[in-house]
Amino acid sequence: MEIRMDGRNALITGGSKGLGKAIATRFFTSGANVALVARGRQDLNAARQEIAQLGGGKVVAIAADIRSADGCDRAIAEAEGQLGTLDILVNNAGTSQRGPFLEVSDALWQDDLDLKLFASIRLCRRVIPAMRAQRWGRIINVLNVGAKMPDAEGAPTAVSRAAGMALMKILAHEGAAHNVLVNGMLVGKIRSDQWERRHQQDPRGLSLEDWYAEAGKDLPMGRLGLPEEFANVACMLASDAGSYINGAAINVDGGLCKVV
Ligand SMILES: NC(=O)c1ccc[n+]([C@@H]2O[C@H](COP(=O)([O-])OP(=O)(O)OC[C@H]3O[C@@H](n4cnc5c(N)ncnc54)[C@H](OP(=O)(O)O)[C@@H]3O)[C@@H](O)[C@H]2O)c1
Incomplete structure (x- = not known):
C-alpha cells in the first residue's frame, strides 16, 4: 500500500538522528513538509540536507532543547512560522536513562520527566487547538516497551514512558470527536x-x-529492528491510512514485549 501525506506539515522531535530522522525521511518522501527539532545544530543541518536532497517539500531544522517550556514554545513557533499549521506531531526525542532505583537522583528523575513527559504535554497543548479547528490531527508518542513491562533497574525511563502512555490515552479520548488521533509506538530495540x-x-x-x-x-x-521498519508504522498512523486507529499503544519490537 502506497501511503501519501501530501501537503501535511509534521514536527518531529529528535528528528536529527535515529528513529526521528527515519520518520522525518519517510514522511518527507511521502509528500509531507517536515520540521526537525533537536539540540545539536550540526546534526540538524546534516539531517536537513540529507532529507532535502530527496526532493519534494520543505525541511526545516530547529535547534531547541525541549526540556524547557521555552524550548517547546520556540520549536512550535518556528515550525508554524516556516510551515504553517502543524497537522502532525511526533514526540520522539528521548534518551535511555535507567539504573537501580536507589541510585536514581531527584535530578535524574526530573530530567527524564522533563524530556519524555513534560515536553509532550507542552507540545501537545500548543498544537491541539489548531488541529481541532481544522478537524484533522495526528499525534504519535514514541515510548518504549517498559511502559507496559517495567523491570528491575527500569527507573526512571519506564515510569516516564508509562506516564506518556496514559497521556496518549487521555488525549486520544479527548481528541476522538475532533478527528485528532493520538497513538503510542512502543520501541523494543531498533538500530539508531x-x-x-x-x-x-x-x-x-x-x-x-x-x-x-x-x-x-x-x-x-x-x-x-531497522529504523525504516519503525518509520513505516509511524507513516501509516500519521496519514489517512490510519484514520480509525486512536488510543493504541503499538509494540514495534519484533515480539519482545510479553504484554499486548
Ligand atoms: N532505538 C531504540 O532501540 C530505542 C529503545 C527504546 C526507546 N527508544 C526511544 O525512541 C526515541 C528515539 O530514540 P533513538 O534510538 O532514535 O535515539 P537517538 O539516536 O539518540 O536520537 C535521539 C534524538 O533526540 C534528540 N534529543 C535528545 N535530547 C533532546 C532534547 N533535550 N531536546 C531536543 N531534542 C533532544 C537528539 O538530538 P540532540 O542530542 O542533538 O538534542 C536526537 O535527535 C527516544 O525517545 C528513545 O528513548 C529507542
Missing part, C-alpha cells in the same frame, strides 16, 4: 545513533555489523 554510540564505547572492537548481530541474537526475531 543511540546504539551506534554504544558500539563506539564497547572496548571489544567488533565491527558494527558483528556488534549488532550479537546485540540481536537473543531477541525473538534474532535481530534488532
